[in-house]
Amino acid sequence: MNSLIAGVILILCLSSYFFGRSEARKLVTQNIKLKALPAYYGYYLSLWCGLPALIIFGCWSLFEPTIIKVLILNNFPQIESKDLFYEQTLSFFNGNFSGEITNEIKAASIKYSSINIIAQNSKIVIIAAALIGSLTFAYRKIQKNNKARDDVEIILKVLLFTSSLVAILTTVGIIVSLLFESLKFFSTINIFEFIFGTSWSPQRAFVRDASAITPEELLELQDAFGSVPLFAGTAFIALIAMCVAVPIGLFSGIYLAEYASTKVRKYSKPIIEILAGIPTVVYGFFAALTVGPFFRTLGESLGLTVSSESALAAGLIMGVMIIPYISSLSDDVINSVPQSLREGSYAVGATKSETIKKVVIPAALPGIIGSILLAVSRAIGETMIVVMAAGLAANLTINPLESTTTITTQIVMILVGDQEFDSPKTQAAFALGLTLFIATLILNYIALRVVKKYREKYD
């Protein structure tokens, strides 16, 4: 039903474009000088036809379920768990209810069916009215030869503004939800315990309703949510990754930009960039199935105990994954250093490598640092490789051969499977997410400041 309505609106939009255009052309043949090209009148009519109807349609679809729910539940004030009752009614109405059918459910279902019909009909009527109304309005405007061009401009501006508003509001919404859930978490768990605690074992809070926790239990839970091992693990794996990615990425970027011939560059750059396109899951099982066992065998032959899930394997593969970020971006910034600087350096007798080391790299440094920091935030946010290759145990260790875990991995672990939504364990995920978010935010801010401060202007 809904898709039919949407389809009709779209078809009307399309046809009103042609209708508007031909009407405008008619005016032209009557020797009236139009204030815009006929196509603009087409757009104008089409926008006026579609937008009001679509907005009403959207709002209606958004609020209809809630309103119907309220209307129905008002008839059954005696029911206790209203949400469950309503769900049961809906599934009974749709014919896939398998529980015990009570009279209330039957009654509610009948009620639902009648309200639904009224809702559907009134929706169609209102949308049709909106369509006809706005079409007539726009059509009369065309007859009066209005400034369709300017109006189309305004409508488009509003449309673009709305899109950016949606993006901004989504961001704000995500932050707010993170914040509120985290606040709930911090109301049960001490924030200092969370930030400075060194033991992470959220399974101790498993399947516990936050409201049902006794004070004694709460006290016992306090030290189950120490996030230090997670942050340490995250930083450690990111560090290993950067140790791999920075030198390789930077050097290959320098090679591509300064030494490689045009032909080599043309082929090798896309090949390196393919690395960035490989799904992280693929990296993950490569790390878990190939690199991890390889390190273990290697370690055993050297007499070392290497766990098959190690920070080293995960960090190494993550490093390989982020090489293209660094190489490709630093290649670009090195290329954008003006040739005149290189020539100035050659002209006093510097060799190529001296020129690169002392002139090109310093001039490109802000961009290079930027690319590295981008790679760092990529490394911190990476989940899949760590889940598969570094393990899940929250070890506080600096031995790269042991298994360790990261913030993102733990968030995944917490939220996988059935969970009580208000247990401290689940809320811990939000707290972790929030801290991760703040950490990356600070990192980005520092990056921007560093880049700004050390930017060597060369123009």
Added chain:
Amino acid sequence: MELNNSKIKIKAKNLNVFYGKKQALFDINLDINQKEVTALIGPSGCGKSTFIRCINRMNDVIDICKVEGSVEIDGAEINEKNVDVVTLREKVGMVFQKPNPFPKSIYDNIAYGPIIHGAAENKNQMDNIVETSLKKAALWDEVKDRLNEPGTSLSGGQQQRLCIARALSVNPEVILMDEPCSALDPIATAKIEELIDDLKKSYTIVIVTHSMAQAVRVSQKTGFFHLGKIIEVDSTEKIFKNPANKMTQDYITGRFG
């Protein structure tokens, strides 16, 4: 055609330059005298810049550029494979069309060359080199109190003199200038020209310029290039007062180019 009282510093013989398949210079033969200013004039794209870039083998940096023929400095061929371009460029400095100071401090801009060549043993010597280079480029008085500021913070004319000082810092014998005043205002230009006049006492200077007036003011010898060929070379006085070639006359009187 030569001025007989001067010693020849640079001698180009049958020089041909190609950019890919396109030939940019055709059989250039040109002698440049020691401690004198030689101006190269001609319409855009005629090969003047390409020619001076052959003198310090700056064309090596361009992949598709191929140089044939001979350029001798003090009788020694520079286009041989075994010639060390680093030593060559130490001897033949260059100043570019657009001032191109490094994004470093004024001091570091000058110290760059001497550091690379290990010219100074300690900080004192380096300070000395920086000071003399800046003095030679007539910039010392303007910047002596702010040597740690970035070179790019100077005005265009000062930047260009900084680049001249940078070229002087490694004690070259020849200075190539590729339209050094084209990005500068008349006052800055006058300063640079004054400086060139002063520098020719100790250096051999080759300057590419689009300004006839500048060629007259600063040079003793002028070469006129057209479409990759050298049309006429003579003393500046002769070229501008009584050119032998009709084309030269047309160009300097502004009838084409």
